Amino acid sequence: GAGVSQTPSNKVTEKGKYVELRCDPISGHTALYWYRQSLGQGPEFLIYFQGTGAADDSGLPNDRFFAVRPEGSVSTLKIQRTERGDSAVYLCASSVTSGLGNEQFFGPGTRLTVL
Amino acid sequence: DQQVKQNSPSLSVQEGRISILNCDYTNSMFDYFLWYKKYPAEGPTFLISISSIKDKNEDGRFTVFLNKSAKHLSLHIVPSQPGDSAVYFCAASGSQTGANNLFFGTGTRLTVIP
Numbered sequence: 001g002a003g004v005s006q007t008p009s010n011k012v013t014e015k016g017k018y019v020e021l022r023c024d025p026i027s028g029h030t031a032l033y034w035y036r037q038s039l040g041q042g043p044e045f046l047i048y049f050q051g052t053g054a055a056d057d058s059g060l061p062n063d064r065f066f067a068v069r070p071e072g073s074v075s076t077l078k079i080q081r082t083e084r085g086d087s088a089v090y091l092c093a094s095s096v097t098s099g100l101g102n103e104q105f106f107g108p109g110t111r112l113t114v115l
Numbered sequence: 116d117q118q119v120k121q122n123s124p125s126l127s128v129q130e131g132r133i134s135i136l137n138c139d140y141t142n143s144m145f146d147y148f149l150w151y152k153k154y155p156a157e158g159p160t161f162l163i164s165i166s167s168i169k170d171k172n173e174d175g176r177f178t179v180f181l182n183k184s185a186k187h188l189s190l191h192i193v194p195s196q197p198g199d200s201a202v203y204f205c206a207a208s209g210s211q212t213g214a215n216n217l218f219f220g221t222g223t224r225l226t227v228i229p
Contacts, residue, residue, distance in 0.1 A: 004158065031215065042119070042204050042219030043159065056215060091158055098215050100147045100208060101166075106158030 002026070004107035006092050012113045013082055021077040021110045025094030032075050033104060034067055035091040043091050049075060050098050082114045118142045119207050121220035129228050134192040136223050138205030141186065145207040149217065150179060150190045153202045162203075163190070195227045 005024045013019050025032050031050050035043035045059040049069045057067070064082075069075040079086055089111050093104040120139045128134045136150075146167035151159035165172040165179045165188070172179050178191045192199055205220040212218070 033215065033217075035217075035219075040221065042121075042206075042221050043217070044219070045216040048215045050215075059216065093158070100210055101164070103161045103164075104217065106151075106160070108156060108158050 004092055004094055004105055006090075006107040006110050008110060009108065010111045010113075012115065014115050015082060015084060017082050017114075019079050019082055019112065021079075021090050021112070023075045023077070023092030023094075023107060025073065025075070025092070026105055027073075029094035029096055029105075030072070031095045031098040031102065031104075032069060033093040033095075034075070034077050035093065035106075037089045037091055037109070039088075046077075048098070055098070079112075082112075084114050087112055087114045116141075117221070118145075119205055119218045119220040121205055121223050123223050124221070125224040125226070127226045127228060128195045130197055131194045134190075134195045134199065134225055134227070136190040136192075136203050136205075136225065138188045138190075138220055139186055140188075140207050140218075142207070142209070142212060142218075143186070144211040145209040145218070146211075147208045148179070148181060148188050149206045149208070150177075151204045151206060151219075153204060153222070159204055192225075195225075197227045197229050200225055200227050 034046040037043045047057040052072045089109040091109045093106045095102040149164040150162040153159045202222045206217040
C-alpha cells in the first residue's frame, strides 16, 4: 500500500517568506508526527497529532512554526517569516495509533532551503 | 543537549562479517529503544526495537542488545551485506518523556564492502 507522502520534495524560499509543507499519512493512521533533521543531526521532534488535535507541540522551536490537521488525515506544517536557520529536511511520520511500541512510518521528507 | 548519542559517525565492514553499531543515552526515563535505517532521499525505516524489560531482541540477521545499567545499546548485523549500507539511527522513547516523541542520535553511516 501507499506509504507516507510529503510535498513538495524540495522547497527553496527567501528569508522572511511564508512556507507550507504538506504530509499525507498512511490511510487509517490516527497519529501523525513532524520532525526536523538538520545537516549532520538526527531527526528532532516538533509536534504530534492524535486525530485532529495537536497532542504535543513541545518541540516547535518558536511561534513562527504552526501545524494543522483539520480532518484528522492530511497535515500542513506552516513556517512564517522563514530564517536561514530553518533550512533542514522536514520529516513526517504516521502510526496506527499513539503510544510506546507503535511503529512510526516516515515519509521521504521535504528539503527546505532558506536563502 | 543530546540525550541519545552515536559517537561513531561512520563504520566500514567487509561483507559477511559482523557490524556492530553503538548508542548511548543519558535519560534514565527512556524505556523503549529503536533502530532506524535510512537510505539517501528516503525517510528512516524502522528496523528493530527493544523494551527496557528485555536485554536482547533478535530479528533475522539483526540483534539489539540493551545494557540499562550502562545506558548503552548496540545493533549487531550478522552477516553484513552490501545492501545494509545506509545510515543507522538509534532512537529512544519513554512513557515519562512523552511516549510519542522519539529522541534520535546523530546516526552512523555503515558501509559494507563487497
